[in-house]
Amino acid sequence: MKQVVQNYKSGELALLDVPVPGCKPGGVLVRSAYSLISTGTELMKVSEAGMSMLGKARSRPDQVAKVVQSVATNGVPATYRKVMGKLDSYTPLGYSLCGVVEEVGAGVDDVKAGDLVACAGNEHALHAELNWVPKNLYAPVPDGLAARHAAFGTVGSIALQGVRQGESRLGEVALVIGLGLIGQLVTQLLTASGVRVVGADPDPERCALAERLGAAACGDPASAAVESAVAELTGGHGVDQVYLAAGGGSNQPVELAARLCRDRGRVVDIGKCRLDLPWNAYYEKELDVRFSRSYGPGRYDPEYELEGRDYPIGYVRWTERRNLACFLDLVARGRVDVEPLVSHVAGFDDAVETYRRLKDGDLKAVAVLFRYPEQAAEKEAAAPVLTVPAVRRNGAAPAPARAAGPVRLAFVGAGNYATSMLLPHLAGRDGVELSTVVTTTALSGANAQRKFGFAGATTDLDAVLGDTSVDAVFVVTRHSSHAELTRKALLAGKAVFVEKPLALTEDELAGVLAAVEESGNDRLQVGFNRRFAPLLREGKQRFGARTGPASLRYLVNAGRLDHGSWYLRQDTEGSRFAGEGGHFIDTASWLLDADPVSVYAVAAPGNEDLQVVLRYPDGSTATISYVTTGAAGFPKETLDLVADGKVLRLDDFVRASLFVDAGGARKRWVSSRLPKARDKGQEAELAAFVRAVRTGGPMPVPLESLAATTAATLAVRTGLAGGVPVTLAGAR
Missing domain, CATH: 3.30.360.10 (Dihydrodipicolinate Reductase; domain 2)
Known part of the structure; x- marks a missing residue:
């Protein structure tokens, strides 16, 4: 099989042919589908390997201390041979992947061959076609979660453990310094927990990405933008927690943390940045400095990781494996979105070139995935198929022609688009009567009634749907409610004009078309005005x-x-x-x-x-x-x-x-x-809809076309x- 390796002495990267690992008891043999490059941790290791011996020593003072101790114990010649032998060997890369169980070892009964699992560990979830993974370092992938998304499991667990160390509470404000892969995940996890997040990163694209994924505001830590956002969100008191997700040799992150954290706030170190704590600043605020140890409890404990001895849940609620399973569940339920973080997907055969491009800066990325040959072959053999639901009218016929008289319209929603682009073309139009406006707040309904001449305003949707004098209902609400409101109005026998989109999921679209079949009412128009x-x-x-x-x-x-x-x-x-x-x-x-x-x-x-x-x-x-x-x-x-x-x-x-x-x-x-x-x-579209409702003629756009576009x-x-x-x- 093939595996990505690096020679730490020369810096050489290679895709090496190595023996297939055996399936030992207490674990499973996993064939990789996708593995994730941690663009922070792994690139730091790759960069260090390319340094001179002096540079390596400066970057790893902890290892230098071990060498000095070895010299004192074993002498210079023996220590030199030991160090050079270790440096001049291939070492693995990678620690986060998703794959298919190929073989199950003795003592494992929670998965079987063919199951999809997410795997963790810098000795077990490597960039390799096959890996043996012990029981506490894998977790089954929830149904419906894509393999490429499950490959984020380990880095997600790192971010999750950091958030747990911060002990965030609903309504608090947090500062995330460093918006790389871990920082982006921390931002989403905090947002999902009801915490407002300010992000700090010198890269404007990463700031924009974090804002799209839920951050309240982001900016360059060297600018005044971050400080202003913190002051506005906290009333000048400072954030409740700071998460250090940055790397590098600058001491700016810990200094910024001290400046923007509130009195007795918490500072959590997740990344590997310089930590020369400014004593006075941290002492005067009595800041609580915490470290987040990788994926969670169990990390670096051989009895847990290798021997599969779990910690009782009553004593240790969140272990490595439970963190991994929790993160996969959050992604599967849509609480965390990892797809926007995927900057590049490379074939595994291109692994060495991909690392080179990342190291040289030719490829700027938040997260990069390796796709393995078997996965590529499966994709070629079975391309995704999305079924366009068939439109079944169940005997539906065109609505009968109306007697002379105005078409009575009800509006559900009176937001900016409705009041600026639709209602101005309907208010005062001959043959149209604005009957009722339905809003979630009484005042917005009263405002729409006053401005556009609605006969009535209410917050009771069911009353409007049950009003036989209403000919058509306009659904102009937020996107997530369109499909359900449209379905209800169709079942009530109303002609419906719904702003785009008609639906956000395949199930929602199928539900709307099922309402057409059930009711025989196909009088539907979507606001495709162009x-x-x-x-x-x-x-x-x-x-x-x-x-x-x-x-x-x-x-x-x-x-x-x-x-x-x-x-x-x-x-x-x-x-x-x-x-x-x-x-x-x-x-x-x-x-x-x-x-x-x-x-x-x-x-x-x-x-x-x-x-x-x-x-x-x-x-x-x-x-x-x-x-x-x-x-x-x-x-x-x-x-x-x-x-x-x-x-x-x-x-x-x-x-x-x-x-x-x-x-x-x-x-x-x-x-x-x-x-x-x-x-x-918009004006011509509304005129066509009103005409169809008045005459009982066909809707302006065929229902089949609306379904196909959606x-x-x-x-x-x-x-x-x-x-x-x-x-x-x-x-x-």
Whole structure:
């Protein structure tokens, strides 16, 4: 089998052929699926190996002390031979992986061959195709948790043990210094515990990532931003805990900890940074300095790690293994999201080159995974498939034509989008009556009633759904509630207009379509307004019918979110692309007159930039570049459609143009520049919906198309997790 090794004397890295380990009693033989490079700990070891002998001595004074003691005991010649022999040997790398149990040793009864397990230990969870792992250093992977995510188990346990040492309590404020891999995980664990987090790191991309994953604010420790955030969140008292997750030789982290920690606060050292404690500062505040020992109780105890002797849970609640299992559970339940931390996935055969790129700075990463050959082969053999739920109407028929009279609308939600983009087009419109607005707080409902002329305002949704005079319900709430509210309104027999997204999970989408089948009510519209934009509609008409496949490019310069935006709550509201990506997929599908049959998505490391490639039945493709790191002054949306010697270009819904090569002649159409603000189609979309409700005619967008677009949006998440295209089974 192959294993990554390093010669500490020369610094040489190699992928070495070594014997397969035996399966000893008290453990299991595990075939690796993914192993994780700890870009802090492992790169420090790799860098040290490349130093001169003097440099090695300076970096490891603890080892120098052992050498001096050996000289005193055994003499210089014997000590020299011993040290050189140890240095000039191959040593392993790695300590966090996920794999499949290949063989079970005697005395093990909690797993069987074929089970997926996460493994820990710098002697047992190595970057190797096979590892023997003792019982207390592995944990079964919960159902549904991807192997690449379970590979974070060990580093997650390190972060979890650090948080436990801090004894954080609900409502406290913590400072995390160093936003590398451990710091990012500590931030998420604290946030999940109800602790507000301020992060400090000189890298702005890591600061932005931590904010997206839950931190209240982050900044460069050398700037005033961190100090200001701490003062604002704590009323000037200082944070309750500081977590040192930084490395290097600077003493700045411990000095910053003393300055920003409250009186009698706690400082927890998780990383390996310089610890020259400024005595006066720590003494005057009586700071409690604590160390977090790796993965938790049991670490470095051979009876626990090698012999499998567990500590009684009544005396030691959280051991290494229990920490490992706990972290896997948190990831499986979505309380911790490790996918945004994955900067790069490399094939195991490229391990040496990957280390070189990391060491030289060519590859900047928070976390890097090795994918092993068997895992790659499985992916090629069984690419992910996401089924587009079939739309079954159970005898549903178009709603009967209404008698003359206004269409009575109820709104569930009256937030910023509803009050700025929808209600202004409906208030005062002929043939429309705003019946009732439903909000969670009485005052917001009263405000909407006053501004837009609703006949009534309430917090009772059931009363509105039971009101037979209400013709249609608008669902304009936060993303996590869309599917359930839509389902209830459909079952109540109402026509429904729901803002995007229709659903955040496959189960939610299936639930909405099940409500259609159960009720026979298919009167549903999702707020995909761009297909109704006047410029885009005229451009499509001028482009005309296609005879061959098309290529479409859609650049979305989404920009960064403001601090505190609820879009950042990905654990409850889904990713940002899940929330608004349906807009762009729907627009592409409408322009190409088809629904996608496969989705391939890749993400840029350290941010939310995505490239999404959609493939259509006739061979057409659409590439959506969804970026958050562009210049604010650049247009938000630009689109190019190319086919049959024609190019249609849309410039941010302000101007459209068409270039045509026809019979040797070149023609060009350019729209007049819109005299007012950008028209992205909301008014025309609402007019079409109201007309369909009034007349009983078809909904503006077929339900099958809404389901296909939603499924394709959900497939982006699946594709990012697997790194391969996702087939949309059942797509039209």
